[in-house]
Amino acid sequence: MRGFVFSLLFLFLLHSVSFAIDIVFVAPMKGEFSSYSRQMYNGLKLSLPAGISISEIDELNEDFVDAVAAKNPKVIIGPFFKGDVDNLTETFCSKPVLVLLPFAKQDTPCPNVFHYGFDPLSAASQLAQQVCSLPIGSVISFYGMDRLSQKEHDVFIDSLNRCGGVDVESYGLPSFVNLLGSVIKEAFDIRKINRIGGLTEKKIFQQEVEPDRVVIFAPPKVMVNFLSMVDYYDVKSGGILGLTTQMTPGFARLNATATRGVRLMFPYFLCNKDDLNKGFVDQYRKMFFEDPTQFSALGFDIGNILLQLFAGKNIKELADQKLVMGKLLFFSDDNNGVIDYPIFDANEVRLCAKQTSNR
Known part of the structure; x- marks a missing residue:
């Protein structure tokens, strides 16, 4: 059954690539988490070509699962919260649709439901x-x-x-x-x-x-x-x-002695000197006139994963992928992305916070 679902899913995706690939982004579109949703959406949009349509569904609406189903999507990204993840995966488990969860994980493994995000x-x-x-x-x-x-x-x-x-x-x-x-x-x-x-x-x-x-x-x-x-x-x-979880302006106010000998692990670092990260930050600033966040980076990474799938790769075969948030080592047997997260010198974080706060 698992192999059948994968074959059916990727037939749908590959058939759609020459037309419009329907992606549904499920996230809290209002309230205190709405800014995170917008940042992630912007990163996702930046990574995908213009011909791919992305529909937004507010998971705070009681009937959001029905609204997603009505779109008949090929890909679902989200939702954010655990209870909503359970409701959505119960409906779409083993269906010919790829579900990518950026935050909360599913309890019961499903062949078409995957998690990629900062764990x-x-x-x-x-x-x-x-x-x-x-x-x-x-x-x-x-x-x-x-x-x-x-x-x-x-x-x-x-x-x-x-x-x-x-x-x-x-x-x-x-x-x-x-x-x-x-x-x-x-x-x-x-x-x-x-x-x-x-x-x-x-x-x-x-x-x-x-x-x-x-x-x-x-x-x-x-x-x-x-x-x-x-x-x-x-x-x-x-x-x-x-x-x-993130770099805040407070890091800019630290003395150099406070960060000496300190190394920090972040889900995303704005001043990462890797070419991939620098290119992402430059593109994001040009497109949205602001600095990206780790949520923007998460959306950007998910978009780049999708591009590889649309080109014919199997998601379970993706390994040793350098992405903005870190290195995707592989997707585990229960479909969770295993990521090697970078560790940064905290003095670089402090200097970076100063640079970004001065913009």
Whole structure:
């Protein structure tokens, strides 16, 4: 049955390529997530030739599945939210239509339903593998109190435990800056030992615990506050690895010392120097007169995947594909895209944030 569905699906796609390929983009078109939808749509539109039509369906409408079915699409991109993914895939599973999910995943594998997007839990596992590959013995791990950061931290710890031989201590990070300092002082056993007077006062701290690596999982604002506070206490370690969702203006305000020795994993980095990324950013700015976001990059990548399918490739055969968000290694047995995410020097992130904020 699986082979039949694939054959039927790609016959439809290939037959349509000389005409109009009907794509339906299902996303929240109003409300707080609408800007993300527009950014992703712009990236998708940028990657596809003009002859391909894209219809937009608002997944916030109760009858959105019926509205999608009425379009009789060859490709469905979306929806965003888990409950809507379940409703849509229940209707279209094993039908001659390709469904690409950019965020929430389906529970039950379907031969025509695939996931391509930033998977923070997979990224957390990759960070653990990075730590496991290093000759280190001690790690202090920090995580934000939001649900996603806690899940990332749990996956990281599980993956790290499998490689063994690494001593880990974990600390939750409060979102309030005035509480953040007490957590950092406790984790690194920091004490104030002196105060030097002069034209400017400088606090001198003594650090008793110096780990081989520090790892942090946190939203951008908490990440920036953490790096700033670690710089304030002059914390020493073998280096900081971090996972966060996006680059914010807060990175531009960090001191160079706060990002020294820090490496961050992002779903998309605006100032990536790869030719592919530079070309994407230049095209996007010319077309839409603004900087792209990681949502724009996601749409652009999905469009480039579709172009390969329309040219006759099988999606399960796509491997070692350099895309804007990272390197697509392969689609797994349960149809999830496995991506090798890039890790960037945080000082480059800081300088990039300064450049973009000055535009």
